[in-house]
Amino acid sequence: MTTAEQPTPRKKTGRRPGGADTRRTVLEAARAEFAARGYEKAGMRAIARAAGVDAALLHHYFGSKDRLFMAALEFPVEPKAVVELVLAGDRATVGVRLAEFLLGLWEQPGVLDRMLALLRAAATTEQVAQLMREFVQEELVRRAAAELGLDQPELRTELMLSQVIGLAMARYVIGVEPLASASREELLPLLAPTFQGYLGGA
Amino acid sequence: MTTAEQPTPRKKTGRRPGGADTRRTVLEAARAEFAARGYEKAGMRAIARAAGVDAALLHHYFGSKDRLFMAALEFPVEPKAVVELVLAGDRATVGVRLAEFLLGLWEQPGVLDRMLALLRAAATTEQVAQLMREFVQEELVRRAAAELGLDQPELRTELMLSQVIGLAMARYVIGVEPLASASREELLPLLAPTFQGYLGGA
DNA sequence: GTCTATATCGTGATAGAC
DNA sequence: GTCTATCACGATATAGAC
Structure with missing residues (x-):
């Protein structure tokens, strides 16, 4: 786990100037x-x-x-935009598109930290779990279900999400190998069909 | 979350007899x-x-x-037996078999509690995460990988496991609906293809 | 704005009476 | 075997000096 990155190239030692960043x-x-x-x-x-x-x-x-x-x-990405980005375009390739987006998102600084903090907190604090439940429900499932042209759209979206959560847990919290160190290129072809199965249909 | 079941039909109130169960x-x-x-x-x-x-x-x-x-x-099931049970038989139907086994296992008293306790503890205590990592590695992945006749057998087994973990998190920890209340019959046809994809091939 | 010192509460663990 | 009382420690939060 990496410690906080320093955005400005200021030295860590020495007195920090008042009220800067x-x-x-x-x-x-x-x-x-x-x-x-x-x-x-x-x-x-x-x-x-x-x-x-x-x-x-x-x-x-x-x-x-x-x-x-x-x-x-504070969530760094707009859920509405994500849903549209992933669900737009050819429905037969939605699996790869989602897998690519997700794996790329986690490499962006700060995003993974936010997700892990949320997951770890939700695991032990009911209040946070409720917050996450409502967020998932309102911001993701509702939107995605509206655009999916399949039966049980909510269930399918949530199963897709459960795979995302489980991947984060197994990879970064449990840290089991070789999954934890697997590259984007190794994961993508295995992950994409799962997402495709949930969101694509058959 | 249900409170502990009383195995013997003794009343909860009143002084408990010494050294019984x-x-x-x-x-x-x-x-x-x-x-x-x-x-x-x-x-x-x-x-x-x-x-x-x-x-x-x-x-x-x-x-x-x-x-x-x-x-x-204390783990209630023998990992060796589980792996053999699931991986034996027609490889084309391993997905349904695993999904059926898993959903059935969670309905057995005490099993789900153990899994959730382990997950919640692993999420915040590195020591427990390490314990789980070693258990998964030694008892499940190693065995399963040996019997799978596919490329990247460890990765496939762990991705399968990540779906199991994620399902437990989404269903029981986050508790998002309608997934949390979904029946075995609703989940099985959606879950089985995912497991099949990881463990079956194609 | 920044730091020192402290108030208050929660926990797991323990000693010892019955 | 069972319970009461207490210890030692860690946490967040706060009051107030500079």
Whole structure:
């Protein structure tokens, strides 16, 4: 698990100037910590240390651990756009398109951290699980089901999503080999037919 | 999440007789609590309350929370037998066979609780994740890969497993509808082709 | 804005009375 | 075997000095 990337090429040591992009740095450190250790084990002190600021400052900026968590999870992609992007075009190749999009998305900085933080938190905090449930329901399933021309569109969409969740768990949380180290090129031809089966039909 | 079932039809109230099947009752309560709330949030006090015994008794029996967790997770099925059962027979129908077995297994009392406890704990405790990783590797993947006559047998087995994990997460942890309430009969025809794709070939 | 010191609460574990 | 009382420790959150 990588520690927070430094966006500006400023040295980590030394006193940080007041009110600069400290906020962004804190959010990135929080994201990494929440992703790696889960919500309860994350620790405000550890986040502060990773960001190079004092622990009390976090409360000053965000008020509480809950609110910091929420702020760190701000979703980076527009669900509406994703659904349209994937479901538009030839329905016979929707599987590859989705697999390609997903594997590419996870390589984008910050995205995987957000997903893992959300998953780890949802696993142990019912409140977060409910949040995720509602998000999935409203933002993804409802939209996707409307465009799918198949029977049981919600069930199919959610099964597709369950494969996405399970892949993240097996690959990054459990870390089982050789899956964890498998390349995009190895995964794509095995993953695409599964997605195709759920969203394509037969 | 259901609370621990009472194996013997004894009343829950009133003083529990010394050294009877108290141990089993505690283990069931622990399993339910670990499954529902995860390892760290489980709470010895809560487990003791659910089992109708004193908290100090748990330490007396099991020594520590770790050891109680281990005892509660004792695996109820023989991996070797499962692999043989599923992979034997016509390879063209391995998907349905696995899906049927899995959905049936989860309806068996205690099995789902064990799986959820393990998943929730693995999500936040690296030590448990490592345990699960080794178990999956040694007991499942190695065996299954040896019997599969396909390319990348480990990867295929693990992708199959990732779908199993994801299904458990989506259905029971996130609890998204209509997947969470879907019946065996609804899931089977959608799930079987996925397993078939991973383990069957094409 | 930034940091030190502390309040308050939760936990697992333990000692010892009955 | 069973329970009461307590310890030691970690966490978030906060008050207040600079």
